[in-house]
Amino acid sequence: MTSNSVPRAETKSGRIYDVLREDLLNGEFKAGEKLAISNLRTLYNVGLSPLREALNRLAASGLLEQEDQRGFRVPKLSRKELEDIVNLRIELEQMAVTKALENGDADWESRLLAAGHRLKRAAVDKTLPIHEWEALHSHFHEVLLSSCQSTWMIRFIHQLHEQFDRYRRRAPRNPDVRSTLDEQHDLMVKYALERDTAAISQLVREHILLSSQVALASCE
């Protein structure tokens, strides 16, 4: 599906981008922290050029701040910004999920069912590393909206998820909320297959608001 016949070589720049992105989302760096480039160089064992290219990309996508002649800095967290992100997520994801239900075909249905199932299994499995659950979770939401037919909407929502996760992943776990959120994922699959746009739109809103309650703890 994604793989062409050619193996497709990766670049060091791309690899360090992926690693840095993960570490930034997971809060390995303090919010507001200045990134010392020569430290990163030794820490990740990469050359200066690929590292700087990765940092430039991360800054362009909003995961870092760049200031001329004084390098890169991890953006601060603020309640105000989180609210902004949450409000936009609700608007955009409600639009997207509505269109996704209108346009989704049989292939989308089965991909959604599969993604939902994997996520459900992962929620039960206590031995699974957190980053694997995170990947399945991201994938589920991605598949849900994938049939909305708007690449720019998907792109923006993806960027908002990245920003949201900077907050959420730093917040302490809350098992009660977690189980409600897991149930909501199941319900989403149900409503999606039933093409109940009103129900799923409302549910998406609640899902975002509930997870934002957890995320909120990271800015105080």
Added chain:
Amino acid sequence: MTSNSVPRAETKSGRIYDVLREDLLNGEFKAGEKLAISNLRTLYNVGLSPLREALNRLAASGLLEQEDQRGFRVPKLSRKELEDIVNLRIELEQMAVTKALENGDADWESRLLAAGHRLKRAAVDKTLPIHEWEALHSHFHEVLLSSCQSTWMIRFIHQLHEQFDRYRRRAPRNPDVRSTLDEQHDLMVKYALERDTAAISQLVREHILLSSQVALASCE
């Protein structure tokens, strides 16, 4: 306002970014064209490192496409993508302008009035270079939405304007449509000051649809 007491030195990377961005928006490169990095190097007379950093940033913001080990390419134009951009612009800018009218203060009113006036004067002046009009036009729309209180919304709208301009600036001029669009800018100021959200929201929609008719000519 924007200037600190310190003069703030620029970087070559930042300068080449600005120049390349302008040239990409203005259609100096063909859509789909592969960018030969060593050509750019001599063409713009810059070193490899700042050039590559600029290209990486442009790719992250969607003005270029990046493919591992085979450099950078100017994205193709398609009617389908333009429609996507237009539909999202309408949704987001209607939201933003509504909030802008709710939150705009006296300072915003005067900045909007000033930006509208400068744009009107520029429309009449036939000797004004096109890129100066473009700057005033961008600035007007930026000011109009600046009081909407959502930095992420502004960011996404800015990105959509960039993408939209890739189409619009390649399309042939249409003086009739142009004058209607100019009148709409005037009306926007009027409705904004009157805080007539229903009227301005409708007008914004018409403005985007009308300018998209012009832009459409660039993909056939």
Added chain:
DNA sequence: TGTTTCTAAAAAATCGATTTTTTAATAATA
């Protein structure tokens, strides 16, 4: 004491050269 000026160290940005990968042209094979 508080401000400004100077300066050495640190950090960021840039350069030129090298390595790696892709591309495109040619030859070999079925």
Added chain:
DNA sequence: TATTATTAAAAAATCGATTTTTTAGAAACA
């Protein structure tokens, strides 16, 4: 003739060294 290897040239990516700018601390000054 069509497909697969081969390989030399071109392009992309990376490296290590150099230049430029910022930063932080000491000294001079008011």
